[in-house]
Amino acid sequence: MKKLLSVLAAILFTISACTTGDMQESSSAEPEIKKWAIALHGGAGYVSPDMPEDRKEAYYAALEEALSIGQGVLEDGGTALDAVEQTINYLEDNELFNAGKGAVFTSEGKNELDAAIMDGSTLNAGAITGVTTVRNPISLARKVMTDSRHVFFSSQGAEQFADQTDVERVDPSYFYTERRFQSLKEAQAAEQTGYLFETDKMKEWKYGTVGTVALDINGNLAAGTSTGGMTNKKFGRVGDVPIIGSGTYANDLVAVSGTGWGEKIMLNVSAHTLASYMEYTGASLQESMDYLTDQVLEPGDAGFIAVDKYGNISMKTNTGSMFRAAIDSEGNKDVAIWDE
Template structure:
């Protein structure tokens, strides 16, 4: 009996010894977590590297400013939701982008705006589509998330909900810009599929949707996206942006925002596809981003930004260019177009 007891004790100790290095290895494999991080986009597409220098500078400066707004909030301990909302607000107010001021025109000559926001810590979300008098659609989307029992309001219903809030309202003429109006005229004249998106005389093209994703110091993730849709879009068309899981998605693992051909993004439930690939394949953020952009979607379809629970960020497009910026608490920073 003593020999048996001794053998059992030795066996137990051997098991403990064998398990200890494995636990250390697992812990070592866990990547370090950054305190906070943020990424944003201002649209994907194909823009020539030979674009006028003054216009390139305007875009780069606006991306820098948008990034500064969000990163300052996060660095001061603010929430991911606040950071992405204020970042997107800035881009909605900048007519360089197709969101808010400077939104593209529908076939009927209107500016109809879509937006969505999602809180990864609660899986709650808010979305609106087809609004015409809300200065900052992403702010209304957040109010849908926090102040209603619903997730998604459309058109007249979204406007009615806005009436019950204190979000800033404007005359629809506020959204007008001559550049976008001329894009509509060219699209109507040609009525080609390629002209359902924003184009210019050089046949460059860009989806000007804006978005932001972030991780805050409390470990919460959030995603937000805002857009005017496609130039010359038809009667009541809704794109991917307000469709939770398509153009906008966040959970406690990753936050994603998309820009590109909305129909393609929707058909592949793209933002959620990235998140699901990370979870079920136990893949890294970059591996899942590569899978989505290179394997699921076709060249020219879309671009994405994402931040994971460790504070890693990834930004990738298969369209040739994407207006983008990102930074984190460790000083890593990227701003680019091509």
């Protein structure tokens, strides 16, 4: 009820502003439009600032490299979809992140991967869940969007669809990393204690994901997200990432990718909530991001990146940290993990 009243209040404020002429006055100045813009994330949760310096440097270097890939695509006149896919491909191939090669393990000791991509100019999307042999799940999700009549394939169906494409396949052992396997063992050991007290380490097991949002020189927006899910997740669990409107969404106004506690993101249809708040209240991108992270969600739930049709970028988390990076055509750049 509190959330509904908040939305209604914002709508009434907008109507009132239009009536008094305040809205007309504020909209008389055309916003500055950037040629292109891109933002990415490598997961939100709580990561201690006291992490080893060499590991911290590795994360920053990876974020910089991923950003340069997407930037290169957009500077060369490439599409937002290409920038999103290629940036996420790099993150999926990097063991530091919970996607592709760095994916976490299920309770059964498997790596099951989810991904989604959405074209804001057409409102078309593609998503897959539970794949185990696709090296770059985001590329398969794009094939679902472009080469099928459907939006979402799961598990064996997604694998069967992959058989009909040229996406690279790997043996499931490719996704094994010792660090993630040890995290599974720690999570299972903690589960046996009954979770009487949830430590920061336990909280980390709920989080992780990579994503990218982009605006290209033609004014098109796109969003994509890829993940290995939640450490020790149970049989058949599906998180927010492949659910269009929850962890991934784009239209002609804004593109959004989320990361964090998937169940919380799903329950609030978070990415679509941000887009709808912008559309129906006339709020700015940052105001809409603040509404989502500060009012709709609870502290510790999630983080998001978003870019609007003007090239404005917002990256915000309420979890304490989020691996993130962004740049636009004017050279405005931000690479960060904590509130720096």
